[in-house]
Amino acid sequence: MASHTLAAFTSHPLIDSIVIVVHPDDIATDLWPADTGGAIVAGGETRTASVRAGLAALAGRVDHVLIHDVARPLISHAVIDRVIAALKSSDAAAPAIAVTDALWHGKDNTVVGTQDRTGVYRAQTPQGFDLAKIIAAHETANADAADDVEIARLAGITVTIVEGDPANVKITGPEDFNRAERLLQERSETPMDIRVGNGFDVHRFGSGDHVILCGVTIPHSRGLQGHSDADVGLHTITDAIYGALSEGDIGRHFPPTDPQWKGAASGTFLTHAADLAASRGFRISNIDCTLICEFPKIAPHAADMQKEVARITNTEPSRISVKATTTEKLGFPGRGEGIACMATVTLIAP
Secondary structure: HHHHHHHHHHOOOOOOEEEEEOOOOOOOOOOOOOOOOOOEEOOOHHHHHHHHHHHHHOOOOOOOOEOOOOOOOOOOHHHHHHHHHOOOOOOOEEEEEOOOOOOOEEOOOOOEEEEOOOOOEEEEOOOOEHHHHHHHHHHHHOOOOOOOHHHHHHHOOOOEEEEOOOOOOOOOOOOHHHHHHHHHHHHHHHHEEEEEEEEEEEEEEOOOOOOOEOOOOEEOEEEEEEOOOOHHHHHHHHHHHHHHHHOOHHHHOOOOOHHHHHOOHHHHHHHHHHHHHHHHHHHEEEEEEEEEEOOOOOHHHHHHHHHHHHHHHHHOHHEEEEEEEOOOOOOHHHHOOOOEEEEEEEEEEE
């Protein structure tokens, strides 16, 4: 069980290190991998005490922490991604599943009342936090808590709920091992869905004093022409995502004949494409975008473009590539008549 849990985190590209909290008698065993980049520490007599020991081992080393129950061995990268993404704008985030069953109050094997299930969730892990704030919350907590979300809330920290996973089960009793084994078998029999999409777009130069490329405004002696803001970079990336989803091109979703899109910011289009991918269970593995032009110079702005594409698509900047090339003075880009762009996007659904 522990090996499956650890594998999910050690294989995730955004996890820097792992602190394993175990019973003092188990520290010396050879059950734990040596390449987690973290440490193995002894836990306490309660769950809260054990978490505090793990947090102490991380203090001052990182900005954010995910706290996960090793008894949830079927945690997926998609859930981890959602928690990490939420931490960009929140001090705490945790996955949960909305309760859909009817809820009863019982006594002596008899139903004595019902409970409204509106707004009721089944909590899961990993639960993510700003490290300094969750350490401070633990220092002021007086009693053992069911989980770290409870401790965070007692300290006044707002916790964002992200979508959990029904397969992210917690193993508590013997029957749970059988269920987990079945889910692992199903997962091994279901191949990962990997989609690759390509995009290509061109915009000609016209009058203006700036261009917008990959969401970044660059002063220039001419502007790009288009129905929207003519951001050829974001248009191309958007088309690549639609292509991976077999959803046609940007014109299908945002027709140029529709006046509401005249002058629109192209981030709106890319947000729609990224949200559509997420709604179908895909995450963006990487985006590779190449702008083809003689001018303006892209290199001084490439890092800002990378960050902006990452922000719009809710993707880590390390998964975004923005670069440029020329055509050695050949063709319409070489003659300075416009800018072309090509992009490739990879989508993955576990």
